[in-house]
Amino acid sequence: MRKEQVKMSLKNTKTWSRVLVPVLLLCCVSYYYSHFFLQSSEGAFSKALCDSWNISQKWERLNFNLPCKTCMVVGNGFAIKNTSLGSAINKYDIVIRLNDAPVRGYEADVGNKTTMRLFYPESASYNPSIHNDPDTLMVLVPFKQQDVRWLKEILYNEKRIRKGFWKPPPEIWLGKTSHIRILDPYFLQQTASRMLHLPLNTPPKTNQIPAHPTTGILAIYVALNYCDVIHIAGFGYPESKDLKHPIHYYGYDTMKSMKNSYHNLSHEVKALKRLEDSGAVVYLHPHS
Known part of the structure; x- marks a missing residue:
């Protein structure tokens, strides 16, 4: 009888272990994320936004x-140019x-705080410290296998292989190794298929390169997964059909450079419109 009780006790212990271990792991991951991955700065501005969000979601009556x-x-x-949204x-x-967008010299419009980039x-700046904070997380978006290989060559000081890039990436990159992250390819897949409704595969035996999301729409999808209140600025393309119209708040790239891009801009415009109409994102400035 005692042996049977011991067996039953061990069996119950194993059962509870199977239940509790995943829960504990989830708690640890959530704690790590909230305390280390996203560094919050509490203030009156943040509290006001969160209070309005809580009221709309009615969380307080649930005592969460x-x-x-x-x-x-x-x-x-x-x-975003000449909007004075920096503060x-x-x-x-x-x-x-996103990418190598500068901050210095444009603070009045774009601010200077950067939590992650x-x-x-191909869009990397050789010295990330110039336009980022000391603790900015640098998140590599692996659009292709060569992108991860490039990072490996940089980190381990291996021979640089330049084949496979549409533009030569930096051969020297001064980013802090402790602040480097790689975006889970799952986000790429979900953004392409669920948000933009893009085909993930091209017909066999063709040289066609599938359209892929822009870094901007990817960043919004990441925010939708981790943030409660999401505001955006600097999105959208000029309505003008003038191919000489600038597309960035910096530099000299024009609409002409987008003619042969691998992005489906019409799908992204529609996706952003759906998000705005549903209240999932809010623009900080008038837009087309």
Whole structure:
């Protein structure tokens, strides 16, 4: 009888272990994310946004003590130029920037706070510290296998292989190794298929390259997964059919450079319109 009781006790212990271990792991991951991955700065601005979000979601009547993350995704579009949004952008808990978009010299319009920056090798700045904060997370978007290989060659100081890039990436990159992250390809797949309704595969035996999401729409999808309040600025393309019209708030790229891009801009415009109409994202400035 005693042996049977011991067996039953061991069996119950194993059963509870199977249940509790995943829960504990989830708690640990959630704690790590909230305390280390997204670094929040509490303030009156953040509290006001979160209070309005809580009221709309009616969380308080459920007695949930949930932290609220306010996020700003700063696009590189010309629309943000001369908006004087810089000080407002700096007040968000999380500020996400894209590619090699500069901050210095443009602070009045785009602010200077950067929590994380999404980039890929061809859009990498050789010295990330110039336009980022010391603790900015640099998130590599692996559009292709060569992108991860490039990072490996940089980190391990291996021979640089330049084949496979549409533009030569930096051969020297001064980013902090402790601040490098790689975006889970799942986000790429979900953004392409669920948000943009793009085919993930091209017909066999063709040289056609499938359209892929822009870094900006990817950043918004990431924010939708981790943030409670999401505002955006610098998104959208000029309505003008003038191919000489600038597309960024910096530099000299024009609409002409987008003619042969691998992005489906019409799908992205529709996706952003759906998100705006549903209240999932809010623009900080008038847009087309």
